[in-house]
Amino acid sequence: METESFIETPLGIAQIRGSKEGISSISILNEKEPANLSDKVPDELKTAVKQLQEYFKGKRTEFDFNVNPSGTDFQKKVWKELLQIPFGKTCSYMDIAKKLGDPKCIRAAASANGKNPLWIVVPCHRVIGSNGELTGYAGGLWRKKWLLDHENPVKQQSLF
Known part of the structure; x- marks a missing residue:
């Protein structure tokens, strides 16, 4: 089952979706704040959230969490x-x-x-x-x- 989390970035609110199989999507939203913005991050998304925050702080140049995107x-x-x-x-x-x-x-x-x-x-x-x-x-x-x-x-x- 997929879960989601939202984080604030210098470019707006980012939405992260994924499951234990990996992160399926990360997108930037155009809304100022989603209705369900919460500090609670599901366990399967914690590494991605942490690494994205490090990226925006200038402390990370590569990502090493599991990804699972859908596409052709x-x-x-x-x-x-x-x-x-x-x-x-x-x-x-x-x-x-x-x-x-x-x-x-x-x-x-x-x-x-x-x-x-x-x-x-x-x-x-x-x-x-x-x-x-x-x-x-x-x-x-x-x-x-x-x-x-x-x-x-x-x-x-x-x-x-």
Whole structure:
């Protein structure tokens, strides 16, 4: 049986769903606060909640809890490729299509990217347009920009 929990993030309320088989979805909500926001986190979601909180505090760059997303075989292949994008780096939709072995599947890869059910954990926010532009993001481009800045902040160096 799936359970759910909600956490506050700098980008809004995140909903985490899963069961003892793993986390099935993590999504960002557009509402300010869900009706059932609670401090009680079901046992099967505690590790995911903790790791997401660490990510937002800048103390985690990888996730190691069990995931169990639903999707087609092709979508799962795309999501597996997304997991190969290192923290603080980006790639293009064309790069993903080429890694899948078929540059012509760029639109299908982009569509699968957009259906990613594991926000942040499967880092679809790290995929940008071939021209370097931020493109399509279900959570809004402002969130994508925030996540990319969070993962690769411009470090100012003092001249003195």
